[in-house]
Amino acid sequence: MRSVSACLIVLVVLWFGLDNRAVAQRTIIHEERSQYRDVVVTEFNNQRCMLFNVHRGDMNQTCIDLRDPKRLVFNYTRMSFAGLLLNPDPQRILVAGLGGGTIPMVMRELFPAARIDVLEVDPAVLTVAKAYFNFVEDEQLVNHVVDARVFIKRAGLRGEQYDYIVLDAFSGEYIPEHMLTQEFLQEVSQILTPDGVLVANTFASSRLYDYESVTYRAVFGEFFNFKTAGSGNRIILAKKQALPSIASLNAPARQLFERLQPYGINLLEYPAQLSTRPDWDVDTRVLTDQYSPANLLN
Amino acid sequence: MLMVWQSDTLISPSPVWYACASDVGVKGGSELKKNTIKQQAAALHGFESSALARRVVLAVAFTNGFVIMAIQLLGGRIMAPYFGSSVYVWGSIITVFMLSLSLGYLAGGRLSTRQPDVRMFASFFLASAILCLPIIFFAEPVMSQIFVVVEDPRYGSLLTAGLLYFLPICVMGMVSPYSVRLLVRSQEGSGGVAGMLYFVSTMGSALGTLGTSFYFVLWFDLDQVMWGCVLALLSCGAAMTWVNQHVNTANRQSGAK
Numbered sequence: 030m031r032s033v034s035a036c037l038i039v040l041v042v043l044w045f046g047l048d049n050r051a052v053a054q055r056t057i058i059h060e061e062r063s064q065y066r067d068v069v070v071t072e073f074n075n076q077r078c079m080l081f082n083v084h085r086g087d088m089n090q091t092c093i094d095l096r097d098p099k100r101l102v103f104n105y106t107r108m109s110f111a112g113l114l115l116n117p118d119p120q121r122i123l124v125a126g127l128g129g130g131t132i133p134m135v136m137r138e139l140f141p142a143a144r145i146d147v148l149e150v151d152p153a154v155l156t157v158a159k160a161y162f163n164f165v166e167d168e169q170l171v172n173h174v175v176d177a178r179v180f181i182k183r184a185g186l187r188g189e190q191y192d193y194i195v196l197d198a199f200s201g202e203y204i205p206e207h208m209l210t211q212e213f214l215q216e217v218s219q220i221l222t223p224d225g226v227l228v229a230n231t232f233a234s235s236r237l238y239d240y241e242s243v244t245y246r247a248v249f250g251e252f253f254n255f256k257t258a259g260s261g262n263r264i265i266l267a268k269k270q271a272l273p274s275i276a277s278l279n280a281p282a283r284q285l286f287e288r289l290q291p292y293g294i295n296l297l298e299y300p301a302q303l304s305t306r307p308d309w310d311v312d313t314r315v316l317t318d319q320y321s322p323a324n325l326l327n
Numbered sequence: 328m329l330m331v332w333q334s335d336t337l338i339s340p341s342p343v344w345y346a347c348a349s350d351v352g353v354k355g356g357s358e359l360k361k362n363t364i365k366q367q368a369a370a371l372h373g374f375e376s377s378a379l380a381r382r383v384v385l386a387v388a389f390t391n392g393f394v395i396m397a398i399q400l401l402g403g404r405i406m407a408p409y410f411g412s413s414v415y416v417w418g419s420i421i422t423v424f425m426l427s428l429s430l431g432y433l434a435g436g437r438l439s440t441r442q443p444d445v446r447m448f449a450s451f452f453l454a455s456a457i458l459c460l461p462i463i464f465f466a467e468p469v470m471s472q473i474f475v476v477v478e479d480p481r482y483g484s485l486l487t488a489g490l491l492y493f494l495p496i497c498v499m500g501m502v503s504p505y506s507v508r509l510l511v512r513s514q515e516g517s518g519g520v521a522g523m524l525y526f527v528s529t530m531g532s533a534l535g536t537l538g539t540s541f542y543f544v545l546w547f548d549l550d551q552v553m554w555g556c557v558l559a560l561l562s563c564g565a566a567m568t569w570v571n572q573h574v575n576t577a578n579r580q581s582g583a584k
Contacts, residue, residue: 064414150413176411179480186475207407318408319548325541 059161063153070161076102079129079157091129093162100293105230105262106131107294109195111255112228112266114300115273117281119143119193123184123220125177125208126198127154130164135292136193137170146191147172148180148198178207178216185219192225199230206323209241210316214248218269226268233263236326241265242309244316253303266303275300374445374574375510383570384506385527387452387563391502392531393538394556398459399424400539401549402492405462409470410484419481423488424496431500438501439508445571448505451498452564456557458495463553466491499560503528 058077059070069080078092092102101107109132113119120143124133127149136145149155152174158164166172173180177198184191194217198208207213221227227249231241233256245252245265253266278300286296314320374380402420403412410416438447461469470487477483506524511517543552 150411176413176480178408179411182409182474205407205412206404207412210408212408317548318404319550320544321404322545325545 059157061153061157063151065151065153068151068153068157070157077161079154079162091131091162093129093131098163099291101131101135104257104260105264107292108255108257108260108262108264108299109197109228109230110135110289110292110294110296111253111264111299111303112193112195112226113285113289114278114281114296114303115226115253115266115268116193116224117285119225121191121222122146122193122195123181123191124148124195124197125181126196127158127164127172128197129162130158130172131162132195132197133170133172134164137167139288141169143169143193145170146180148175148177150174150176150198176205178205178213181213181216181220185216190220190222190225192222194221194225194227196227196229199232204237204323204327206321207318209237209244209323210318210321211244211247212318214245218248221269223269226266229265229267231263231265232327233261237323238263239309239313240316240323240326242307243311243313246307246311247315251305253305254308255299255303257302272305275303278303371443371445371509373578374571375512377570377574377577380570380574381510383566384509385523387567388502388506388524388528389531390559390563391452391499392528393535394531394559395424395428395496395499396532396535397539397543397552397556398462398492398496400536401544401552402488404544404549405466405491406470406484406487409474410480410487413480415481416484419484419488420492422485423492427493427496428500431497431502432504434497435501436504436508439505443505443508445509445567445574448502448509449564449567449571451501451505452560452567455495455498456560456564458498459553459557459560462491462495463550463557 055071055073057069057071061068061070066081071078071080072095075095076092077095079090081090091106094100094102119136119140122133122136122140122143122145124136124145125148127133127147130147133145133147136143147170149158149172155164155172155174159166164172177196196208196217198205217227229245232238242254245267249267249269251272252268253272255264255266256262279297282296282300289296316323399420402424403417406416406420410419435451469490473483473487473490477486503524507517507521510520510524512520539552543555547555
């Protein structure tokens, strides 16, 4: 009996000990209540991060380096700027998925004349991005609290066009399945200018890789597949027009290299890592509005 | 009248069902009320006393619950391309379903009080199956119209859900109280009957939710699952029609003896 209670005490001490250690590693500095999932801001090791579903151990949504706020912490965020190789001077930019607002803020700095629309369905994310991640709206950069599919469909009806579209609404635990389908990508294609570029952050692992690949292929034809070692993400670079040769991308890479360097983006490395070769199962079924069980395939 | 009572002892219901809905202890009840129920039950020609009929009613109540939740889950996916998958789209769908069911319960209950008729019960399934067809054929044009007219996705989704789902789900709601009426044999047993019917229909709803969200959307197109729901409802109507004729024939034969 005594040994049982001793064991229990040891367990309790271990439990709280481990718990304390976790807290010491990662300080929660803010929790924002949300209609969707609570948004948590943590700080650790001079990095401030935005997390969803913190209790289930979800990964960081977005992080900033407090010592060097310009430097982009995540590889996939840096990779998304590979779109500039295909359109080095965007004028009308659409970013679906706000996160901490990193991508739109960098675009705002790089292209002061460009008009940028950001789409974020969760107002709590917008609040946190403004309060903790230096996201600032102005007359050139506007966030719309709306479901990206709804906004894009409406923009298509109004005949609006963008020459640089970033789809980054897919991080986190739940995937918005209506934004992986052929019909959605057709709507995106409709608001893309003929020389515009679509940059999509997608899943590199899991069965979804095959499904997303064939769906993008069905809508845009050949696209650049951009993967780097050690990243769980894959960036798709698509155009409505035929793709330029990879060799021709070195010129814009050199041209933009210095402007992107402060953000930790080495654009010169990117062209060689692009590929148009399908490394997925080409017989996979295309995702449609009728068939998009993305969360079951992940 | 006597025949109804005697047939109680003739049926051999499944143990679970019988424990819940048996008329044990009915003799302690008020004679007057008991007679009223018996007189009304006579309009059903002994339907409620047939073990087979009872099982079929339970099966269709289960299927009805299953189909309601399957259609609700599909609704979220059907509407997402136009209104997103925000919380308020689900809010619209659930609101419309609850409203439709509540009015269906009311209407079904009212209809059951006078001259309860198994054929009418069967026609509920035919009607709801037909009313589901616009969801398959007209959801796209309806949503694209509403998308243009109503800017706010909250009201757009509410209006769409109302137009597409109100009528079929309302009729499906009528099934529940009416099925209670078909099976109740005594006032004392009515709670047991209602409890058993709630049990099977809500169990059906649970499985309909699980099956649709975990498997059907992975195996089939949305429209294919909708067609499955329509077929299931039609089968329910057919099963009720068949069992009604079966019971009537059996009654005629025993009456002839």
